[in-house]
Amino acid sequence: MLPVRSAHGALPPAAPAPQSCRRHTPAIRRIHMKSVKALLGVVLALLVGVAGALLGPAPAFGAAPARAELSAPPQIPAENIMRHLRQFQAIADRNGGNRAHGRPGYRASVDYVKSQLDAAGFRTSLQPFSYRGATGWNLIADWPSGDPNQVVFLGAHLDGVPAGPGINDNASGSAAVLETALTVARTNLKTQKRLRFGWWGAEELGLIGSRYYTGNLPAAERSKIKAYLNFDMVGAKNTRTWGVYNDDPNLRRMFENHFRSKGVQTRPMNIGGRSDHASFKNIGVPVSGIASGNDPCYHARCDTINNVGANVVATSTNAAAHGAWTLAGTAGSRLPGRELRLAS
Numbered sequence: 001m002l003p004v005r006s007a008h009g010a011l012p013p014a015a016p017a018p019q020s021c022r023r024h025t026p027a028i029r030r031i032h033m034k035s036v037k038a039l040l041g042v043v044l045a046l047l048v049g050v051a052g053a054l055l056g057p058a059p060a061f062g063a064a065p066a067r068a069e070l071s072a073p074p075q076i077p078a079e080n081i082m083r084h085l086r087q088f089q090a091i092a093d094r095n096g097g098n099r100a101h102g103r104p105g106y107r108a109s110v111d112y113v114k115s116q117l118d119a120a121g122f123r124t125s126l127q128p129f130s131y132r133g134a135t136g137w138n139l140i141a142d143w144p145s146g147d148p149n150q151v152v153f154l155g156a157h158l159d160g161v162p163a164g165p166g167i168n169d170n171a172s173g174s175a176a177v178l179e180t181a182l183t184v185a186r187t188n189l190k191t192q193k194r195l196r197f198g199w200w201g202a203e204e205l206g207l208i209g210s211r212y213y214t215g216n217l218p219a220a221e222r223s224k225i226k227a228y229l230n231f232d233m234v235g236a237k238n239t240r241t242w243g244v245y246n247d248d249p250n251l252r253r254m255f256e257n258h259f260r261s262k263g264v265q266t267r268p269m270n271i272g273g274r275s276d277h278a279s280f281k282n283i284g285v286p287v288s289g290i291a292s293g294n295d296p297c298y299h300a301r302c303d304t305i306n307n308v309g310a311n312v313v314a315t316s317t318n319a320a321a322h323g324a325w326t327l328a329g330t331a332g333s334r335l336p337g338r339e340l341r342l343a344s
Contacts, residue, residue: 078314092165102134120185136201146191157203172235192329230289234316235308251288
């Protein structure tokens with residue numbers, strides 16, 4: 001065995017070998033040193049093997065270091081989105097049964113969303129506009145990370161029709177965008193591009209809010225928006241196949257690949273100018289979005305909390321988060337090439 005050191009770290013003096021053994025000492029020492037070297041060689045080989053198994057093969061000399069893979073968003077549970085939908089239902093119940101433009105239920109919806117975003121650390125702003133003698137509002141929220149000259153925009157219209165609470169159309173999209181934004185805040189996401197979120201007023205009257213927003217953007221600000229993703233009616237019960245807007249092929253493939261990885265079927269959608277993505281497409285921004293299946297309570301009184309499926313809005317919200325994480329990129333990560341060759 002190895003010699004024991006003294007309390008001061010020095011080796012204690014060795015006792016003299018018996019006279020009868022002294023003539024064999026050099027040979028014994030040679031054998032002992034060979035054994036120690038062999039043992040050290042075995043230990044070193046084992047350590048190298050373990051390190052190789054844990055770290056993988058070393059890169060070839062002169063090879064570029066491996067690039068970090070894009071991080072994925074956390075899985076967002078259905079209850080997070082349903083909590084917002086219950087709030088929108090309660091707002092409608094307290095305000096004449098709807099959340100339409102010019103009605104108190106709409107302003108209460110704006111106040112609810114803004115309070116959530118302000119508490120989470122977003123930079124929010126209200127943009128008022130007037131239509132049919134009533135004031136409406138767009139709500140814009142920026143996450144303070146990433147390049148402000150490269151904006152990835154997610155949006156949904158917040159208003160409904162006067163006939164009912166508008167929970168699928170479109171509290172579902174508003175809640176999906178809101179919960180995606182709050183997940184960004186909870187994870188303190190550090191992005192390469194700037195993430196911006198928008199909730200539009202008076203969509204049901206002809207895209208009034210989003211058209212007002214894009215129409216008042218200076219040319220320099222328009223050019224900063226690299227992609228816009230729209231979420232309209234994303235919670236219809238019993239949905240088995242999701243619609244994906246086919247306006248931009250790269251953004252469409254991003255959503256299709258995400259859904260395919262989850263075993264979810266998709267269909268291409270061409271909804272023309274029937275939702276707020278059209279306001280951005282008209283100023284040259286690449287756009288896409290998703291929608292759930294058929295809604296038997298479309299623009300009807302029965303579009304209540306009972307008209308949405310928790311698993312459906314969760315699937316849609318996680319697709320929204322995938323779009324945010326993928327397009328904005330996380331600091332130090334590898335951005336996907338083809339999917340980000342959008343606006344320059």
